[in-house]
Amino acid sequence: xKKILWGLLALxxxxxAILAFKTLSFTSKQLAVExxxxxxxxxxxESRLAEAVRHKTISMGSGITDSVAYRGFVRFMAESxxxxxxxxxxTAIGEFSLVYKWPGKNKDLKPVLLMAHSDVVPVEEATLPxxxxxxxxxxxxxxxxxxxxxxxDKGNGLAIMEALTLHLQNGFxxxxxxxxxxxxxxxxGGAYGARKVAEYFxxxxxxFEYVLDEGGVLLDPGFFPGLDKPVALxxxxxxxxxxxxxxxKLDEAGHSSMPPNETAIGLLSETLETLKxxxxxxxxxxxxxxxxxxxxxxxxxxxxxxxxxxWLLNSVIIGILEAAPTSNAMVxxxxxxxxxxxxxxxxxxxxxxxxxxxxxxxxxxxxxxxLERLRKIIPDERIHIDxxxxxxxxxxxxxxxxxxxxxxxxxxxxxxxYPDRIVAPMMLIAGTDTKHFAELSKNVYRxxxxxxxKADIPRIHGINERVGVEEYKxxxxxxxxxxxxxxxx
Numbered sequence: 001x002k003k004i005l006w007g008l009l010a011l012x013x014x015x016x017a018i019l020a021f022k023t024l025s026f027t028s029k030q031l032a033v034e035x036x037x038x039x040x041x042x043x044x045x046e047s048r049l050a051e052a053v054r055h056k057t058i059s060m061g062s063g064i065t066d067s068v069a070y071r072g073f074v075r076f077m078a079e080s081x082x083x084x085x086x087x088x089x090x091t092a093i094g095e096f097s098l099v100y101k102w103p104g105k106n107k108d109l110k111p112v113l114l115m116a117h118s119d120v121v122p123v124e125e126a127t128l129p130x131x132x133x134x135x136x137x138x139x140x141x142x143x144x145x146x147x148x149x150x151x152x153d154k155g156n157g158l159a160i161m162e163a164l165t166l167h168l169q170n171g172f173x174x175x176x177x178x179x180x181x182x183x184x185x186x187x188x189g190g191a192y193g194a195r196k197v198a199e200y201f202x203x204x205x206x207x208f209e210y211v212l213d214e215g216g217v218l219l220d221p222g223f224f225p226g227l228d229k230p231v232a233l234x235x236x237x238x239x240x241x242x243x244x245x246x247x248x249k250l251d252e253a254g255h256s257s258m259p260p261n262e263t264a265i266g267l268l269s270e271t272l273e274t275l276k277x278x279x280x281x282x283x284x285x286x287x288x289x290x291x292x293x294x295x296x297x298x299x300x301x302x303x304x305x306x307x308x309x310x311w312l313l314n315s316v317i318i319g320i321l322e323a324a325p326t327s328n329a330m331v332x333x334x335x336x337x338x339x340x341x342x343x344x345x346x347x348x349x350x351x352x353x354x355x356x357x358x359x360x361x362x363x364x365x366x367x368x369x370x371l372e373r374l375r376k377i378i379p380d381e382r383i384h385i386d387x388x389x390x391x392x393x394x395x396x397x398x399x400x401x402x403x404x405x406x407x408x409x410x411x412x413x414x415x416x417x418y419p420d421r422i423v424a425p426m427m428l429i430a431g432t433d434t435k436h437f438a439e440l441s442k443n444v445y446r447x448x449x450x451x452x453x454k455a456d457i458p459r460i461h462g463i464n465e466r467v468g469v470e471e472y473k474x475x476x477x478x479x480x481x482x483x484x485x486x487x488x489x
Contacts, residue, residue, distance in 0.1 A: 019305060026308035041166065046472065049158050053145070059188045073118055077182075083165050089101040097181070099179065104174045112212075113212070115214075116157030116213070119184050123135045133147065162479075164483060210441060211434060215446020216233040218232045220451075230451075236287050236401075238446070239427065244387060246378070256347040265343065268354070272355065285331075290402055292424075294422070295424045296308055341353065407443065428446055450471050
């Protein structure tokens, strides 16, 4: 008995020693860079973003809603940034997507692509009374620029244009060729914008050193437990997207006064319950693990110890992440029922009823994997399971490396412009136009460098969308520095 106790004690001591060693060797992955003096944007930078908001470049359903508004925005870009319009090579793709080329001196260097999109989501009419400002008024008040698109994604697009204009004014001549692309239908999948832009590049056999689009976020302290510093998250991957339709089909229906034991709507109800009771398994993907490899060393005890010892505590970490909807989406393919329909009259039993659910797919899985699993857990042949209409749908992106010159350039730039922020890679749970560019570079990254507070996140696609004037000004400085740093890759 004593030998068993001594053995257990020895085992415990060994585990404790390994935990301590792993924690002590869990060192920072932050770059040592010095803060640079923040460049001052041209006068009227905030007014130009406000004016951009006034162009109602709304996309919804199968495409754009007002071609006149889009043409107005294209004219606005040319008039607001005349140096870029006259000195760079400009190509309009699909009429409304714009590509600017700034030729570099060294043709042996791979080019860099910075991206944004000009379209915005609509504003739900029922929410208008809750808006503090006209969502398309482009007003500047209380230190904010208000309106649809300021956060997603005209703020990024105009910050890029403001930054490259400063370089043009100062006679900057890039070593490598720089491209700037602004799609016009990202909010509905990018089929006629980013996809066509990617085909344009592919036809020229262009391979990018790295691609940077919207996605990652800058967040205040306290977003991650045990971390009392602000963070900057760089997207290195994004989940896949599939809307799947479940259709219950019966041979007979009948009068509601004589309901059978099983109905089409009843079968759908059982399908919903099956989906709820059978979530996809949780796992920490390489992209999410990389995030904690960067954040963990900066955390306080005991969080640092937990993330330093995933070999032992991986299930504990996953359990913690599963507890909240935002972090749960980081560890599993999620299921969100979004549309249900069936029946034509209150006293007629329908022969068919349908349910559409949206699936956000973890890297490492595919649409086909999702369909196969669903058909296993719902074997009833009366439930037909198929992909819904195509649009956003697609498999997860590849995971871009964190040891590439492109990632290091973005991380370095964040350190120079936002010196107090902890930088980390992340997996984006939403989708971007980058899905169309996977064949053009293995180094595809995502960040929105306009800092926001945790409470501001619901404003994206939501009510009272806005960006801080000073935060927007700093985002211009970020892109200005990034463009300059791209010379030294």
